Amino acid sequence: MAANSMTGNRGALVLGLAWALVLAAFGAGALAIQFFGSATGDDAITLALAPPPRPALTASAAAKLPVGPVVFETPPGGILPATLSQAEQAAVAALPPPPAAPDAMVIAQPQPVALPPLKGGPSVANPSLLEKTPDGYMPRISDAGVAPMQAYAGAQPPAGRPRIAIVITGLGLSASNTQAAINNLPPGVTLAFAPYLADVQNWVALARQKGHEVLLQVPMEPYDFPDSDPGEHTLRVSVGEEANTRRLSWALTRFTGYVGVTNMLGGRFLSEAGPIEPMMTFLMRRGLLFYDNGTASRSVAPMVAERLGAPFAQATNTIDSIQASMEIDHRLADLETEARTHGKAVGTGFRYPVTMERVTLWARGLQGRGFVLAPISAIVATGKK
Numbered sequence: 560m561a562a563n564s565m566t567g568n569r570g571a572l573v574l575g576l577a578w579a580l581v582l583a584a585f586g587a588g589a590l591a592i593q594f595f596g597s598a599t600g601d602d603a604i605t606l607a608l609a610p611p612p613r614p615a616l617t618a619s620a621a622a623k624l625p626v627g628p629v630v631f632e633t634p635p636g637g638i639l640p641a642t643l644s645q646a647e648q649a650a651v652a653a654l655p656p657p658p659a660a661p662d663a664m665v666i667a668q669p670q671p672v673a674l675p676p677l678k679g680g681p682s683v684a685n686p687s688l689l690e691k692t693p694d695g696y697m698p699r700i701s702d703a704g705v706a707p708m709q710a711y712a713g714a715q716p717p718a719g720r721p722r723i724a725i726v727i728t729g730l731g732l733s734a735s736n737t738q739a740a741i742n743n744l745p746p747g748v749t750l751a752f753a754p755y756l757a758d759v760q761n762w763v764a765l766a767r768q769k770g771h772e773v774l775l776q777v778p779m780e781p782y783d784f785p786d787s788d789p790g791e792h793t794l795r796v797s798v799g800e801e802a803n804t805r806r807l808s809w810a811l812t813r814f815t816g817y818v819g820v821t822n823m824l825g826g827r828f829l830s831e832a833g834p835i836e837p838m839m840t841f842l843m844r845r846g847l848l849f850y851d852n853g854t855a856s857r858s859v860a861p862m863v864a865e866r867l868g869a870p871f872a873q874a875t876n877t878i879d880s881i882q883a884s885m886e887i888d889h890r891l892a893d894l895e896t897e898a899r900t901h902g903k904a905v906g907t908g909f910r911y912p913v914t915m916e917r918v919t920l921w922a923r924g925l926q927g928r929g930f931v932l933a934p935i936s937a938i939v940a941t942g943k944k
Contacts, residue, residue: 684815685710688846695812699845706846708818708870713772713934714746721898722933723925725918726751726874728776728821728852729910730766731759736910744915745922746770747932751821751852754778754813755790763816772934773817774850777810779825787824794828800837807838811845818936819848819870822855829855835863843869848939852907853877870939874907879914887917898930903938 687701688710698707716722727744730737731752740750741762750766751774752759763773778789780796792806811820820842828834829851839860842849851860853874864871875897878890890906897904908914922932 689815692808692812694809696815697808697811697845698815698817698847708846708848708936708939711767711773711816711818712936713749713770713818715937716747716931716933720929720931721895721901722903722937723894723898723930724749724872724903724905724933724935724938725878725922726774726821726850726852726905726907726935727910727915727918728823728907729753731756731762733910736912736915737762739912740910740915741766741769741771743919744771745919745932747922747934748918749774749935751776751850752814752817753823754792754810760814760816763814767816772936774819774821774935775810775813775817776823777807777820778823779828781824781828782826784827789823794825794834794838796828796831796834800834803834803838804841807841817847818934819850821850821852824854826855826857829858829860832859832863835860836867839863839867839869839871843867848872848936850874850935853905854907872905872935872938874905876904876906878906878908878918879911882911882913884913884917887914888921891917891921895928895930903933905935905938 684696685701685707687703688698688705688707689696690699691697700706701710725747726749727740728751730740730750732755740748744750746769749772752763752766753776766773778793780793781787781789784793784795792809794803794806798806822829839849848870849860849864849872851858851871851873854877858873861871861873863869876890876894878894879887880890881887887908894904894906908918925932
C-alpha cells in the first residue's frame with residue numbers, strides 16, 4: 560500500500576515538472592516575439608538561404624572593377640556587379656549576340672513591275688501609252704494624243720438611255736473574291752484594284768479580257784490616320800507636293816491597263832484642296848480620270864476638278880454601307896431614280912459576296928427597266944463636273 564502511494568507521488572512530480580517546462584518554453588517564445596517580431600515561413604526560408612551581407616561598393620572600389628562584360632548577381636543588399644576573372648570575361652565575350660528585336664526586321668521593298676506581254680487582245684498594255692521610270696512603267700498620253708482613259712475604256716453603251724455605273728473596289732487582295740467579281744459581275748461593272756500584291760497585273764489582264772473597265776486604287780490619308788493606315792505610300796496632307804507625287808508615281812507603276820485612279824480611304828486628304836490640285840493635275844497630264852468613290856463626306860474634289868477641267872466622276876451612293884440584301888436592293892433602286900432624273904448615276908460597292916450577288920441580279924433586268932449599265936469612263940464622257 561505504501562509502495563503504491565510512493566509510485567503515485569513520483570508520477571505526479573514528473574508530470575508537474577513536464578508542465579513547468581512547457582510553460583517556460585511558451586513564455587520564452589512570447590518574450591522573443593515581443594522583442595524581435597514573428598517570421599513567416601517565407602521569411603524563415605529566405606533567412607536560411609541568404610548569404611552573408613556584403614557592404615555596398617564605394618566610389619574607389621567601383622573604379623577598380625574590371626573593364627569589359629559585367630555579370631550581375633542579387634545578394635540581399637541589392638544588385639551589385641560581380642568581379643569576373645579574365646577567363647570568365649573571355650567566356651562571356653564569346654557568347655553569341657542576342658537575336659534582333661521584331662521592330663528591327665528589314666522589310667523588302669517591292670520590285671518594279673515588269674511590262675506585261677504586248678500581244679493579243681484587250682488585256683495587254685499599249686507600249687505607246689507607257690513611260691519607263693525607276694519604279695516601273697507609268698501611263699502617259701501617246702505621241703499621237705491618245706490618252707489611257709480612251710485606250711483602256713470599256714465598251715461604251717448606246718446613247719438615249721439613262722446610264723448607271725457601278726464601281727466595285729478592294730479587288731486584288733482576296734483571290735477568291737477577285738475571281739468571283741471578274742467572272743460573275745456583268746462586263747459593264749467597273750473594277751478597282753489595290754496596288755499592293757505582285758500578281759495584280761494578272762487579275763487586271765483577266766478582268767479586261769472579260770470586258771471590265773479597270774481603275775487603280777491609290778491609298779490616301781483618312782481622318783483616323785494612323786489608326787487606319789493604308790501603307791507607307793499613302794498620299795497625305797502634311798508631306799508636301801513632291802512627296803505625294805513620288806507616292807502617287809509608285810502606285811501608278813504597279814500595273815497597267817487602267818483608265819484612271821480612285822481613292823482608297825482618303826477622307827482627310829480629299830477634304831483639302833491644296834494637296835488634291837497637284838495630284839489631279841498630274842493625273843490629267845497623263846491622260847487619266849479621277850473617280851471619287853463618295854466615301855469622303857467632305858470631299859472638295861468636285862470643286863477642284865471643275866476648276867481644272869479635269870476628267871472626273873463622283874459616286875452619289877455607297878450601295879453596301881449596310882451589308883444586307885434588302886438594303887443593297889434599296890440603294891440600287893435609288894440609283895435608278897437618280898439616273899431617271901439626271902441622266903446618269905454612279906454607285907460604289909466593296910467586294911462583299913452579298914454586294915456582288917445583288918448587283919448581278921439587279922443588272923439582269925436593267926435594260927427592261929429602261930437603263931444601261933455603263934463603265935465609269937462613259938459617265939465622265941457624258942458631262943464633266
